[in-house]
Amino acid sequence: MRDWTRQKTERATRMDAAAPFADGKVVAADNATDMLRRVIKSGDRVCLEGDNQKQADFLASCLAQVDPADIHDLHIVQSGLVLPEHLDLFRLGIAKKLDFSYSGPQSGAIARALDQGKIELGAIHTYIELFARYYVDLTPNVALIAGVCADRDGNLYTGPNTEDTPTIVEATAYKSGVVIAQVNRIVDKVPRVDIPGDQIDFVVEAPRPFYVEPLFTRDPGAVTDSQILMAMIALKGIYAEYKPKRLNHGIGFATAAIELLLPTYGEKLGLRGEVATHWALNPHPTLIPAIESGWVEQIHCFGSEVGMDRYMSARPDVYFTGKDGTLRSNRLMCQNAGLYACDMFIGSTLQIDLAGNSSTVTPDRIAGFGGAPNMGSDAHGRRHVSDAWLKAGREAAGDSGPLVRGRKLVVQMVETFGEGMKPAFVEELDSLALARKLNMELAPVMIFGDDVTHIVTEEGIANLLLCRNADDVEQAIRGVAGYTPVGLARDKAKVEALRQRGVIRRPEDLGVDPMEASRNLLAARSIRDLVTWSDGLYSPPSKFRNW
Amino acid sequence: MIPEEIVRSPSWYESSARNRIAGVLDADTFHEILGPAERVMSPHLELFDLPPAFDDGVIVGRGQLDGKPVAIIAQEGQFMGGTFAEVSGAKIVGLLRAVTAAAGTPDGVSAVLLLLDTGGVRLQEANAGELAVSETVRALLGVRAAGIPVVALVGGRAGAFGGGGIVTACCSHVVISEQGRISVTGPEVIETNKGAEEFDSRDRALVWRVTGGRSRVLLGGADSYVKGDVASFRAAAARSRNAAPPFTLETMAAEQERLEKRLSSYGDCRDTPEIWARAGLADPASVPDIDDDAFLALLSEREIKHDAR
């Protein structure tokens, strides 16, 4: 007869083996590696929490110390592979297979490890795809997670960076897995319970607090006139046209410029209360002036941002906060919100081809996807309507019948030339060369052209919704590609015809004067200005200060 | 509502050297000497495959401030770091010497305004640059000896480092904003030579705590503290032109005494909040974070004045 409780038995065996290294649920830092040896078995699926912002860095270094003779062939299933220790596991032969979403700083190292056969790649996912697979076929046997503090019963306070933790723990704890949390401190009482102790098996006080990098802080001092011009074009040609109220912004400087123009240029256009009132967004410091000027009703966050904690605690009408007063973020919920509840995604990219496919892949790097493809895609399962969504759908269909569904606005902002005068518009994406080199069946594309509705450059807007065939799309893209080789190869007559049709809109067509695009339009011109706007509540990290 | 501090524009920090000159002087009174069309440029940069600037990053000339004639020198901090070099140095020295020669004549000026924005000597022209710094110091002291005050205005991106720090210290009066910095050895250079444990140049709060405007004015490295807008710099320049001390042996002896006293009082401190605590400031840790109005109130209520110079 089949044993239907093998997983529970296996869990009990492992818990018993680990018990000598724990005092109840509490494991001393010195015993952490020994405990992991008893809890993890070769071939396990392991999630070593590596979120966009917080990582279980101490547990990662402990796991890297085990003898590969004892533990090997682990299958790592985690969203972010961002620490050197994460790669060490593969280099040392402790881990073998990898399913992930995002690599950021380790993107070069991953590409090398793949090339050398050190990593057997499962797939590169978007965040919510990987989270979804935690519940279908990539459920972790062991989850090593990170929080700010825990009590001796394992009740966990994640701090404002809750991020992926509830999603990982839910999948592991309710499928007979083992959950181990590293915390900065073990306390008598946690400020709030983000994860009940019931779902946590062990807690370890790490010798050092986990490190959080300020990823979403854009210094207004570095916003250029070109980015301001693009922001003016976007505000007039897209925000004012479609009036998207619910939206997500990317993390680049062009969208930071939009945030900083809302209280000035946006106010002049009379858009306050009409657009951008509800957000799925990380806590961007550059949004502070708009919040303080009464533009923003509500923001839900994927994660937190260094220095924003006191400000957000003081603005609970805007941000989601716990009863303790601090931010509660949640990546799964926020990604879902970006996918289904937002009318617009607007963000930057590195490369766009003639079909509007965009990619942030640079040669010899595998950075993964993170959440951008979900933010930047039209959810075909959406059924509720909004004015912005319907308008976009009707433009695309050229029709407004009862069976014409809406479209999410997916706007790509890009300067025609990037770093080192590298053209942003290309005949072929670099990711195709990468795919050929690594024999990938599907080249990594951040946002496919059929999801893109608009491309904004300093030359104007290409409205792909109004394009009726591939040639329209190509010439519309060439038409805003400026002096890049792709732009210079445009068919001038066709581009002019597209302009007459309103597919291409130049700054002058929109009534935007490039001579007015100056830093004096920014509501804040420095990080110090943001602190002033926040009434001293925002405390930027030292690297962003000039006072 | 946009906070008033932010709309008070234009900002000194963000402005170009030419726009600072336009904002400091009375409207349409500036007459440039060796302007861009004369094309007096660095002969050296081409060797390094670097584009030159028509004014070599220094603009010199004459104009009026509140109706009185002044000479003005402005470094463009965005070009090559606003450095002292052969041509730019010669323009500075030449103007200072001309001011001295004209003292007491109908061409005499009421003050020299020195708008510093420099990382120090231009590495590509190091020898000429070092000479330019020492010639500038000598010519500057000559101007002061002729009874004409030299007012330094510091608040640009590059600060006043290297030779620029030395030149600043030789002026009759130093005006600075929060973002301004004065020092001789720059943070990156200290870190390179002594390690990040000695000075972490990426810790920008530390950099400003040590070299920045508030620290300098509290310690007497600068005399006037202003908000960062161009109009505040203009007002301070006009005020301090009349407040400058005479350039005499007594002033020098008093300055020496002041500096000795400062060294003996604070020479063993490791960081500026220690100095401020010892100086009796109520909440030394908050000094960098309070807003400009609160800091100006602190300065005036404590009557922080550093005479001599």
Added chain:
Amino acid sequence: METFTIRAQARASLPGTGRQAIVGVVASGNLEVLLERSETGDAVVVDVTTSARGFRAVWEAVVADFIARSSPGGVRFSIHDNGARPDTVTLRLLQGVKLLETQP
């Protein structure tokens, strides 16, 4: 570095009486443009010194579009460029002619 001269004919000479003007700074990603009313008739001369090699065709395209747009006949433009992008170049050229047109 690369140095070249672009010569063109404008539709008309630039209005106004200003003799010379300078805009911009030779900072990274930026350029300075010195404008002098020194050419005869509607001739336009653009002297370019740029830190970025291999972009002469882009400069020629940018200058051609600019001249078609603002017709700055009689003006010599002398440029020191430190890797500015085309839109920044266009902006400085437009700022320069505006300054030259409006100054006394």
